[in-house]
Amino acid sequence: MRAAALSVFYLIPVLLAAGPADYAGAEACRPCHTANFTSQSNTSHAHTLAPSSPAQRGDWAFGAGLQAITFVTKVNRESYREDGLTWYRSLNGYAITPGQHDEQGVVFRTFDPAARFLKCFACHSTGPLSLGKDEEIVPHELGVRCEVCHGPGAAHVSDPTHSPLHTPAQLTAGTMNRFCGKCHRTDSETGDELTDLRDFRNARDQPLRLAASNCFRRSNGRLNCLTCHSPHRQLDQNASSYDVRCQTCHANKVHRQQVAGLACVTCHMPRVPNGPYLSFANHRIAVYSKGNPILPVTAQAAQ
Ligand code: HEC
Ligand code: HEC
Ligand code: HEC
Ligand code: HEC
Ligand code: HEC
Ligand code: HEC
Ligand code: HEC
Structure with missing residues (x-):
């Protein structure tokens, strides 16, 4: 079963090479790279994944809202649901989620062969995913942040000169x-x-x-x-x-x-x-x- 989850990491091989401890998180970059931190924090990249607010649906809000926000909910130990209704900016309201046919939503097992939900989290977050209690998917850091593009930064944070980071x-x-x-x-x-x-x-x-x-x-x-x-x-x-x-x-x-x-x-x-x-x-x-x-x-x- 776990082999299915691994396919996510084929998607993002850069992340596979490093463990969670190698990632410092965007906050750690702020003191030395304040300008980049501040502007990057205001991008859709940074806001593309968040826990749903009380006014929203589901557990997780995917999408910063530039065009749309789709909600994802953990339904039981094995499965997640993508809500049938998505919020669209062009509508300023809810309508059927892209690829779906009614308001029911679609449920998939976390470790189903296509690893659909693991992939959602992998593309919308930074660093390696892990599993929490009841097999819930736990993103390391929400949104697309510094270390997606610059690689894991923990060593750089403690010694910038001897552990340089690269840019794409x-x-x-x-x-x-x-x-x-x-x-x-x-x-x-x-x-x-x-x-x-x-x-x-x-x-x-x-x-x-x-x-x-x-x-x-x-x-x-x-x-x-x-x-x-x-x-x-x-x-x-x-x-x-x-x-x-x-x-x-x-x-x-x-x-x-x-x-x-x-x-x-x-x-x-x-x-x-x-x-x-x-x-x-x-x-x-x-x-x-x-x-x-x-x-x-x-x-x-x-x-
Ligand atoms: C303690 C201060 C400090 C922290 C914290 C820090 N950096 Fe740096 N960073 C530097 C310094 C100093 C340099 C320039 C190093 C050099 O040129 O030898 C640098 C260089 C870089 C570069 C290379 C720029 C280039 O022109 O190639 C990148 C990218 C970078 N940092 C990203 C990050 C990221 C991402 C984080 C957070 C994970 C981070 N830094 C945290 C001090 C810091
Ligand atoms: C880890 C996955 C990931 C990587 C790697 C990535 N992006 Fe993105 N990008 C996203 C996601 C997710 C969004 C959707 C943001 C939203 O919710 O609107 C996005 C949105 C964008 C947007 C639309 C504007 C915005 O802020 O929404 C641009 C432009 C963009 N990315 C450019 C890039 C470029 C250029 C690179 C490579 C240097 C890159 N991205 C790498 C995931 C990624
Ligand atoms: C020649 C200029 C140009 C280049 C090169 C370019 N883009 Fe864009 N991109 C645009 C324009 C123009 C828009 C539309 C901006 C708007 O919303 O008004 C856009 C929009 C986007 C968006 C928002 C969604 C969309 O499609 O409207 C994403 C994501 C994006 N670009 C990613 C990329 C990535 C990734 C690359 C490299 C493969 C890239 N762009 C290269 C000009 C460019
Ligand atoms: C109103 C629509 C319109 C706008 C605005 C426009 N173009 Fe064009 N462009 C066209 C059309 C139609 C053609 C093909 C006929 C022609 O060459 O006049 C063309 C042709 C071209 C070609 C040559 C294509 C070829 O096959 O040789 C280039 C290069 C180009 N445009 C660049 C630009 C640039 C740069 C701008 C902005 C400064 C621009 N265009 C603004 C409509 C537009
Ligand atoms: C392969 C990486 C990848 C996967 C997997 C992925 N996304 Fe995205 N997502 C993106 C990128 C990149 C964008 C930026 C929009 C674009 O395509 O230009 C985006 C945009 C979005 C948006 C904003 C609206 C839109 O369509 O642009 C929502 C909502 C969203 N994704 C939800 C999800 C959900 C829910 C899943 C899982 C079912 C998922 N995404 C899986 C990369 C991914
Ligand atoms: C979507 C990819 C992407 C993300 C996310 C990203 N960067 Fe960068 N970064 C780049 C690229 C590409 C460059 C090369 C210079 C440029 O084009 O601005 C760069 C350059 C840098 C530099 C060196 C040049 C400069 O502007 O000082 C630093 C430092 C840096 N980034 C820090 C950060 C920090 C801190 C974050 C998170 C808050 C971050 N980056 C997020 C792609 C990214
Ligand atoms: C890095 C250089 C570069 C940039 C930037 C660039 N182009 Fe081009 N573009 C080219 C070249 C080279 C060709 C091919 C010319 C030829 O074959 O004679 C081309 C071809 C075209 C054509 C003809 C397309 C066809 O199918 O033959 C159009 C139209 C055009 N460009 C418009 C634009 C517009 C609009 C932008 C900005 C959004 C843009 N280009 C940005 C280099 C560029």
Whole structure:
């Protein structure tokens, strides 16, 4: 049975190498790296897992609420339930959870072969998971914090000079995709080895989609997640703020149509709906027609 739980750690091999004692927790970084601590503490990464508040449903609230919050409850010694109702920002209210069909919710055993709930906790927390009383899943630290990206930091905290930590900034573009893709998925959530870039359900697989864009493929490794996202800051939702990133490589693009005043990403990274209440920016940067935000015009022509 335990072999099933191990599959979670295949997902995040970095965590397997270290035990709980190797992790210091974000609080321990605060005194020496105050600015990074403060800004990272205000990100959705930091808030993506919390115990449900009394006003909420269930035991655990997954999702910081940028788009949605889904609730998970321990039903008995063996099992957890994902609630049938999810809170959506676009609705400012509750509706059926993505992938579910009614309000009943779905129950899975903690150690079922797919390890569904262990995986939820693994992607939404920091450090190794453990089991508490009645086999409850105990995350080491809530949310995506410092040591997800910098590795276990206990040795560094006690002796920063002799135990340096590394940053993912030096990774090659392809390795960065896989690094963030441990959680942001390089393959489809449908479980199929994803190759069908036309599938709307894969809109949220940013590493996969970015890797399929010509910006990525033809820029000799100069484009990666950090080109557009600051790792310690909250997602920038001002579309025009990305223009400067595009213009580092496309300074003098002259369009046949009028584009002045419109953000580059509104046309070249259009939002793709994923169910009625969620949407994701299409990270396959390309030219799209109005009616089809998932498949580039050139790919349509090729069919
Ligand atoms: C006691 C003070 C102290 C604490 C606590 C501390 N650090 Fe550091 N950290 C430093 C110093 C000093 C350096 C610079 C070391 C050097 O360059 O030799 C450093 C460097 C780093 C770097 C490398 C930066 C680079 O440019 O490569 C990272 C990443 C880092 N720390 C992350 C963390 C994290 C994460 C924590 C909490 C788990 C943490 N630090 C806790 C003092 C500290
Ligand atoms: C341990 C899993 C994990 C890793 C590794 C990870 N993320 Fe995330 N990331 C998440 C989760 C979970 C969320 C959802 C936050 C929420 O609840 O809205 C998220 C959200 C985001 C967002 C959306 C904005 C936000 O704050 O919600 C961005 C951008 C992002 N991650 C970028 C990155 C980048 C870049 C990397 C690699 C350097 C990375 N992430 C690595 C789990 C991870
Ligand atoms: C492979 C890692 C991974 C697993 C497993 C995972 N999540 Fe997430 N989750 C993420 C990332 C990354 C995001 C950020 C949104 C995105 O996909 O861009 C996210 C976002 C969310 C959100 C915010 C709304 C949304 O869809 O963006 C909720 C709610 C959520 N997850 C709940 C869960 C629950 C409940 C489970 C288990 C049934 C789960 N997640 C399993 C990585 C994961
Ligand atoms: C999503 C991944 C991610 C998370 C989470 C994260 N970092 Fe970083 N960190 C990076 C990357 C990438 C760099 C490289 C420089 C950059 O792009 O800002 C970096 C750089 C650093 C540096 C050295 C450069 C600088 O900005 O001073 C320190 C120190 C640091 N991080 C500390 C922290 C601390 C403390 C936390 C938690 C409060 C944290 N990081 C959380 C990815 C992350
Ligand atoms: C690191 C450099 C780099 C960055 C940053 C970048 N691109 Fe590109 N982009 C390229 C390269 C290289 C190509 C391929 C050009 C070619 O094949 O002639 C390309 C191609 C394109 C294409 C044509 C796509 C196709 O399918 O042929 C569009 C549209 C585009 N970029 C828009 C953008 C936008 C919008 C942004 C910002 C969100 C952006 N790019 C950011 C380097 C970049
Ligand atoms: C060329 C710029 C660019 C690059 C490179 C980039 N992103 Fe994004 N990303 C964006 C934009 C634009 C948004 C939409 C912001 C908004 O909500 O207005 C976004 C949104 C996101 C979100 C929020 C959910 C969504 O899809 O809307 C996540 C998570 C994310 N990016 C992760 C990543 C990861 C992981 C990488 C590396 C594989 C990456 N991004 C590379 C521009 C970029
Ligand atoms: C109103 C929608 C719209 C906006 C806004 C827009 N574009 Fe475009 N872009 C297009 C269309 C449509 C094409 C294809 C026809 C053309 O080249 O004029 C295109 C073509 C391109 C190409 C060349 C693609 C190729 O196959 O050669 C690049 C590069 C590009 N845009 C970059 C940008 C950048 C950078 C910005 C922001 C400064 C931007 N675009 C803003 C719609 C837009």
